[in-house]
Amino acid sequence: MPPAPYLDRTPRPDGNKRRIVIIGGGFGGLACARALASADVHVTLIDRRNHHLFQPLLYQVSTAALSPADIAVPIRRVLAHAQNVDVVLADVQGVDTLLRHVQLSDGGYVPFDQLVVATGSAYNYFAHSEWAASAPAPKTISDARTIRARLLKAFEEAESCAETVRRSALLTMVVVGGGPTGVEMAGTVAELARYTLRGDFRRIDPTKARVILVEAGPRLLGAFPEVLSAYAYRAPVRLGVEVRLNTTVQQIDAKGVQLADKRIEAANVIWGAGVRAAAGAAWFGGTENRTGRIPVDGNMAIIGQTNIYALGDVALFLQNGKPLPALAQVAQQQGYHLGRALRHPGAPAPFQYRSNGDTAVIGRHAAVYSFGHLNLTGRVAWLLWAVAHVYLLIGFQKRTLVMVQWVWRYFTFERGARLID
Template sequence: MENKIATPHSGSPPVVVVGGGFGGLSCARALAGSGVQVTLIDRKNHHLFQPLLYQVATAALSPADIAIPIRSILSDAANVEVLMGEVVAVDHHERCVILEDGQRIPYGILVLAVGSAYNYFGHPEWQDVATSLKTIGDARRIRARLLRSFEEAERCNDIARRSRLMTSVVIGGGPTGVEMAGTIIELARHTLRRDFRHIDPSHARVVLVEAGRRLLGALPEKCSSYALQTLRKKGVEVHLGTTVKEIDETGIRTETTEIAAATVIWAAGIRANPAAQWLGVEPDRSGRIAVAPDLSVPGRPDIYVVGDAAQFDAGGHPLPALAQVAQQQGRWLGRHLRTGRPPSAFVFRNRGDTAVIGRDAAVYAFRSWSFTGRLAWFLWSLVHIVLLIDFEKRVLVSFQWLWRYITSSRGARLID
């Protein structure tokens, strides 16, 4: 079948942005209202606020609270067209991207903001039993598995099986793993404590497994120690320096022990989506593409990479795969593309690294300062509210956080 060439706009050369996450959307919004013709392509029709996805997975928020249609965000930008489709290749000789159905979208400038996926380190078979947390579908599966396990335990008379049903394992001690473990234990011991008659949810077991020597390895030691102490105080079992060897439907096996669990959640590392393969360049071990100071691909001045897929050297170390990095890169690139080729190097301005451990407990590191406890929780809340794209979402999520803080309730406890 002959592939049609899709020309989204007339005029000089179009900018095609692949990915509607923080980096791609910020770039498109920075170009909105300019004389530059832009096409944004994403395989989903919505922008997802991934830093709060764990709250959907633990019934604190509904999916609609942290997602908004991309078309709605860009509806007032007459120069920006939104296409829902999955890019599978880039033909840099013909200067077009190729969609899954064979459609070819020409570009003058290409911005790749394709994000990342979780890395199972050579064990793709684990994906079926250890759900990662990247999409709304992932969050809904985790939420259903958690809640269904308690429902099954309620009518289970076998003590060993009931124990397995009430055990959850989180693999990975980074921010996502710490946040998931802390929120699951609060869900079980506070929110669900009065919901059942034959089981006591406060007896639920939550295990956090980390291969490294400490939690939150990218943050200062003070934050790591606080996170460890707080999780253990809440009742989470933390296993440091422990490598997972096997995962199946019954639970996990490490070098030293077996843990029977009905719910296993993977939060142990990410890998960039396959943009490097599209361009025929050698990625780093995390699949990222090394970019120049202006975020372009060396030798490809018409192609830029932002966000999780970009390896950007900042003073001798690569920038982490964080929402604030992607958002700043996308906005910076979009602003410079309004008038032409970026004239200078991108400079990242760190707003602080943070992770919430539970109600009233968080860590926040900014430059040489680090905060823990209630102040850090407030700063974490403020950062996440500011990062939310839509003003209505900011108000809604802020209200729900305040209500949940006062009542310890979770209103999204639905099983699909």
């Protein structure tokens, strides 16, 4: 036990039961805690936020389609029925693997017999963390609100801007990264400008706003089959998005972006390029790889540790020699699997990921869906994307609410969350 003044922050210390601590109430950690509900163990879930966030729909908050509360649910609420689970709101700073406790940033600690690390990922600005200030990325509710406010403010400012060059910069949006996040973001920003804001201004024509999607590689959605990349190129172009492939970003500042061949003055730059593991890997010194993910074995146990597991985005789990992708469905399946296994003492059974298909949305009824040899595009893919995402949403109330709002927007193009706050 560490010396005073450090405090044991376990809400209900119970010496007799196995103590399982889960760090992170995202897709993986929450699934793990739910699978442990009513088991004969004492579970403490620690998260620095009081809510579970449905990140796949963050871009809809960023573009004023949904409100923050539609895609977040208090972790305590989700676990209210699980009497053996306690929730602690705290920022984890490290793990003492010898003393077997988690260290909190307020100086407290939480002892464990078994530990599950599910801290997720963070955006990778590829050694240019200073770009984050000018090019926010949608990762938290606060990021999404920042992006939404900046986008909407740019149109407001452009309306009363008499200077042509400045007005043109205000009506230029650059999205960096041609993966699912970047493509989704560019498509929805274009729809916001072309359809939702059309007719709302007197001096400017929002439909003339430029949306530029920049990708360093030769195609969009590089992880999808080529046929879907080709569709993912055509669909945003049809919405008026200018797609620039094979283009690297060299500099981002408050006024725009320097590309390899030209500079673009833009009031809004949104980052949607690569991710790397969140803090977590560093707590297990020497295990860090290029993406920062923690190498785990087939049971999700951290290599070189005993009774310490990692799952979801923070973990490097190899299946058939390839790392599993950083996806919500991977984290959720791993969480349920590990939680069920930890209900009983002994080593968990090996985990096997079963994909339900990969999907990305580009805009209204434009999406791609890939499952084995099946590649779908357009309305059917959009429907599958919608069903998959609504299904992943936790809480029936939220599912109904989000579906009603989607159907309404589908027919009206209206966006109910056009708030600058």
